[in-house]
Amino acid sequence: MKSRFRNLANYALNCIQRYKVRTLVIIVSLSIAAFIFASVSFMKEGLVREGELSLKYAADLTVQGMFAGRQSLINTSHIYYIQKTLGVKAVEERIWGYGNIGNTLLVIVGIDLNNSVVNPASVYPLVSGSFLDSQENNSVVIGKAVADLTGAEVGSWLAILTESNQVRQYEVRGVFSAESSIYNADMILMSENDARLFFGIPEGKVTDLLVYTEDVNEAYYVTQLNFVAREISELPNVRVLTKDILLKAQETTYGARSGFFSVAWFTVLVSAAIVAFNQTVVVGHESKFEVGLLKALGFSTSDIIQIRLIESGILGILAGSIGIVSGIFFDTVLGAPVFRDFMLGWAVLYPAFSVPVRISAQTVLITYAITIVPLLFATVVPSWLNATVDPDLAMRSARA
Amino acid sequence: MKLKKLIAAEITTVALVFILLVILVDFTSYLGSSNQNDRIGLYAEKEYAAGNITVVSGEIAFVRFNYSSYEPAILVLELTFQSWESTGYLDIRCNNRAIRPIFASPENPIIRLNVVSTSGAEWVEPLSSMFGLNEVTFESGLENGFIGLLSYKIKLRGSR
Numbered sequence: 001m002k003s004r005f006r007n008l009a010n011y012a013l014n015c016i017q018r019y020k021v022r023t024l025v026i027i028v029s030l031s032i033a034a035f036i037f038a039s040v041s042f043m044k045e046g047l048v049r050e051g052e053l054s055l056k057y058a059a060d061l062t063v064q065g066m067f068a069g070r071q072s073l074i075n076t077s078h079i080y081y082i083q084k085t086l087g088v089k090a091v092e093e094r095i096w097g098y099g100n101i102g103n104t105l106l107v108i109v110g111i112d113l114n115n116s117v118v119n120p121a122s123v124y125p126l127v128s129g130s131f132l133d134s135q136e137n138n139s140v141v142i143g144k145a146v147a148d149l150t151g152a153e154v155g156s157w158l159a160i161l162t163e164s165n166q167v168r169q170y171e172v173r174g175v176f177s178a179e180s181s182i183y184n185a186d187m188i189l190m191s192e193n194d195a196r197l198f199f200g201i202p203e204g205k206v207t208d209l210l211v212y213t214e215d216v217n218e219a220y221y222v223t224q225l226n227f228v229a230r231e232i233s234e235l236p237n238v239r240v241l242t243k244d245i246l247l248k249a250q251e252t253t254y255g256a257r258s259g260f261f262s263v264a265w266f267t268v269l270v271s272a273a274i275v276a277f278n279q280t281v282v283v284g285h286e287s288k289f290e291v292g293l294l295k296a297l298g299f300s301t302s303d304i305i306q307i308r309l310i311e312s313g314i315l316g317i318l319a320g321s322i323g324i325v326s327g328i329f330f331d332t333v334l335g336a337p338v339f340r341d342f343m344l345g346w347a348v349l350y351p352a353f354s355v356p357v358r359i360s361a362q363t364v365l366i367t368y369a370i371t372i373v374p375l376l377f378a379t380v381v382p383s384w385l386n387a388t389v390d391p392d393l394a395m396r397s398a399r400a
Numbered sequence: 401m402k403l404k405k406l407i408a409a410e411i412t413t414v415a416l417v418f419i420l421l422v423i424l425v426d427f428t429s430y431l432g433s434s435n436q437n438d439r440i441g442l443y444a445e446k447e448y449a450a451g452n453i454t455v456v457s458g459e460i461a462f463v464r465f466n467y468s469s470y471e472p473a474i475l476v477l478e479l480t481f482q483s484w485e486s487t488g489y490l491d492i493r494c495n496n497r498a499i500r501p502i503f504a505s506p507e508n509p510i511i512r513l514n515v516v517s518t519s520g521a522e523w524v525e526p527l528s529s530m531f532g533l534n535e536v537t538f539e540s541g542l543e544n545g546f547i548g549l550l551s552y553k554i555k556l557r558g559s560r
Contacts, residue, residue: 099518102442102472102559106518148443151476151557156512159499161519169500 008303012310027319029272030371034323036265037370039330041363043343044254046331046356051250054183055243057123059092059210060225062241063232071239073205078235082211085231087224090117092210095195099160099188104149108188110195117212124184129154129174137194141174145185158188164200254343269370277378291386292395301387308383309376316372324367331357438469440558445476449554452482455490455540457547462537465554469532473524474557475515477536479550481506486547491539494523504546516559524556 016023063082065074079091095110111120113134121131124141132139142152152158152172159169176184190198192206201207211232216224229240291304330336336343336355343355425431440446448465455461467473475494481504489501492513499515515523525534536554540546 100520101474101516101518104559149557149559150474150514150516151445151555152514153512156514157502159513159515161497161515161517161521161523163519165519165521167498167500 008306009310012307015311026276026315029275030319031322033269033272034320034367034371035326038324038327038367042331042357042359043336043355045358045360047254048251049358050356051247055247057118058243060213061211063209064239066237066239076204076206082232085228087213087228089214090212093206094210095192095201095207097199106186110190110192112192125177126174127177138170139173140170141189142172143176143185143187146188147175162198168198273374273378276375289395292391295391304387305384308379312375312379316375320368320371331355439471442558445555445557447555452551454549455538457540457545458542460537460539462535464535467524467532467534470526472522472559474559475523476555477513478553479511481509482549484548488544488546489541490546493537495525495534
C-alpha cells in the first residue's frame with residue numbers, strides 16, 4: 001500500500017515536471033491570491049494585537065459627554081458623583097483633539113500629570129529627551145511622525161497657530177519611541193492645562209473622563225465594571241465606553257478595511273481557480289492518450305484521480321508557501337506599501353513606519369486551505385472525466 | 401476592402417493630428433511647461449535665506465524671501481546668537497504675524513523654531529498672495545530687549 005502510494009506520488013511529481021506551463025500558471029496565479037490574503041491577514045491581526053496592547057494601560061471606563069446625539073465636552077462636576085460610586089478607584093480628566101498640518105492629521109492630547117493613576121512615563125516610552133514635568137508649562141513630547149513632519153527635535157521650540165488663530169509655543173522635551181509608534185506617532189502630548197489653552201476649552205469642561213475601577217478578583221471584574229458603568233450612565237448627557245467596546249470598534253474598523261481587500265483577493269482566487277481548471281482541461285486533453293495508456297496498463301480510475309490529487313496537493317502547498325513567505329516579506333521588510341495606507345487609514349504616513357504584523361497558525365492554515373481546496377476541485381473534476389473514458393476510445397480520440 | 405482602407409485612413413489621420421499637436425505644443429514656447437517646480441515635498445527641507453542681522457533697540461530688522469509654490473509650508477528658523485550687547489526678548493514675526501517673543505541669552509545661543517499651523521491660515525504666503533513674497537522680522541523691545549548680532553537660517557519644510 002505504502003509502495004503503491006510512493007509510485008503514484010513519483011508519477012505525480014513527474015507530471016508536475018512534464019507539464020511545465022500548467023505548473024507555472026497554477027503556482028503563479030495561486031501564489032498571488034495567497035500573497036494578498038496572507039499579507040492583509042497578518043497586518044490586520046498585528047493591528048488588532050497592537051490595539052489590545054495599547055488598551056493594557058487604558059482606563060476601565062471612558063466617560064464622554066453627549067449633546068443632541070453627538071459627542072461633546074463633559075462637565076468636570078460629574079467627577080464628584082463618579083468618585084463616590086462603589087467600585088471606583090480613581091477618575092482622571094483628559095483633554096484631546098485633532099489638528100491638521102498639511103495633509104497630516106495630528107492628535108493633541110493633554111493629560112493631568114499630577115493625578116495620573118498610571119505612570120505616564122511607563123505608558124509612553126521615549127526614544128530621546130525626557131518626559132513632561134508637572135511643574136513646567138509650555139512643553140510637549142511629540143511622536144516620531146510629528147518630529148519627521150515638522151523637523152522638530154528635542155530642545156527646539158514648536159510654535160503652533162491654533163484653530164482660534166492664537167500662537168502657542170512649546171519646547172520639545174522628548175520624542176516617543178518607535179516601539180509604540182502606531183498609537184503615538186501622530187501625537188503631541190502636553191499638560192492638561194496647555195491643552196485647555198490650545199483648544200480654548202473653558203474651565204469645568206474636559207473632552208472625556210477616565211475611570212479606573214477597584215482591583216478585584218478577575219471573576220468579579222466584569223460584574224463590578226457593569227455596575228459602575230450602569231451607575232455612571234444615570235448621569236445626564238454622558239456615554240460610557242468600556243475597553244471591550246473600544247477594542248471592538250478597532251477590530252470592526254480594521255475588519256471592514258480588510259474586507260475591501262478580501263473582495264479583491266476573492267476575485268483573484270476565483271480567477272486562479274478558473275486558470276487552474278482551464279489548464280487542467282487543456283493538459284487533460286493532451287494527456288488523454290497517457291490516461292488511456294495508464295488504464296490499459298492496469299491503472300484504475302481512482303489511481304488516476306489520486307495522481308491528480310497528489311499533484312494538486314503539492315502545487316497548492318507550494319503556492320501557499322510562496323504566498324505566505326511573500327506576504328511576510330512584503331509586510332516586514334518592505335513595510336506593506338499601499339496595503340498599509342489603506343489599513344491604517346492615515347492621511348499621510350511617514351516613510352520609516354514599521355507595520356505591526358502577527359503571524360498566527362490560524363491564518364497560515366487558512367492560506368493553505370484557500371490554495372489547496374479550490375485547486376482540488378479545479379483539477380479533480382476534469383481528471384475524473386478523462387479517467388472514466390474507455391482506454392481504447394481515449395487513445396484513439398487523443399490520436400485523432 | 402473599402403472598410404479596411406477607411407479604417408486605415410482614419411487611424412492615420414488621428415495619428416497625424418496627434419503628432420502635429422505634439423510638435424505644435426513643443427515648439428510654441430508659450431504653450432510649453434515652465435519646468436519650474438518649487439514643491440518641497442513631504443519630510444524635505446529647503447533653505448530660503450541665511451545671513452547675519454544686527455538687532456538694535458527700537459528698530460525692526462527684516463529678511464525677505466520668495467516662496468513660489470502653493471503647498472502649505474512649515475517654517476523653520478535657526479537662530480545662532482553671535483554677540484549680546486544686551487540679553488533680552490526678541491520679537492519675531494512672519495508676515496506680520498507674531499511667533500511669540502523668545503528670550504535671547506548666552507545660556508541658549510542656538511534656538512530652533514519650528515512654526516506650524518493647524519488653523520488653516522498659513523504662516524508662509526503662497527504665490528497667490530503677494531506674489532509669494534514673505535517677510536520675517538526681528539524686533540527688539542524698548543524694555544528688556546535683545547541687542548546684538550545673530551545669524552539666521554530660514555528653511556521651509558513641505559507638508560504634503
